[in-house]
Amino acid sequence: MKRLLSIGAVVTLALGASAPxxxxxxxxxxGVTRESTEVIRLALQRDFERSWWQSSTGRLTGYWDAGYTYWFGDQSASNHSLSFAPVFVYEFAGESVRPYVEAGIGAALFSSTEHESHDLSTAFQFEDRIGFGLRFAGQEIGVRAIHYSNAGIKNPNDGAETYTLHYRTSF
Known part of the structure; x- marks a missing residue:
């Protein structure tokens, strides 16, 4: 986990210095995979800039997510993936802190079809996610589970999951 925090600090500082x-x-x-392999993910998001079903309880909104994930390898070589997904968010009403839940389905491309004990069969995978967290002062902290699968395009279809803690901010 120390390795993740060190890499994360360097990436965050680099982005802060160069982000337009x-x-x-x-x-x-x-976070970790089902086999406790560490993962680190860096992503860019852009809000949909529209809301639906806005009420005193909350609103439905969303964002586009483009991400890069580095999968550390224990039993086999490390892996890399690029992904893109629309994500829908239900944000509950609140003055300074707004809880939310999210779900999305997108696509991912892996550098290798094998990771740990999983045979993904195809480099192309679907990315399904669910998560929850808190939004406050232009920032967000949350927990997310992401499942990768080729939806039976080719067998075997072992799939893979990540479970992460994330921090989002605007630059």
Missing amino acids: ASAWDVTLAG
């Missing part, structure tokens, strides 16, 4: 002013947010996540 725009409507894109940056998320840094660290």
Whole structure:
């Protein structure tokens, strides 16, 4: 975990120094797979800039997510993946802190079809996610589970999961 925090600190500082002013947010996540292999994920998000079903309880909104994940290898070589997904968010009403839940389905491309004990069969995978957290002062902290699978395009279809803690901020 110390390795994840060190890499995360360097990446965050680098992005802060070079990020152009725009409507894109940056998320840094660290976590583990089902086999306790560490992962680190860096992503850019852009809000949909629209809401649905806004009420005194909350609102439905969302964002586009483009991410890079580094999968540390224990039993086999490390892996890399790029992903892109629309994510829908239900944000509960609140003055300074707003809880939320999220879900999304997108696509990912892996550098290798094998990781740990998983045979992904194809480099192309679907990315399904669920998560929850808190939004406050232009920032967000949350927990997320992401499942990767090729949806039976080719067998075997072992799939893989990550469970991460993430931090999102605007630059």
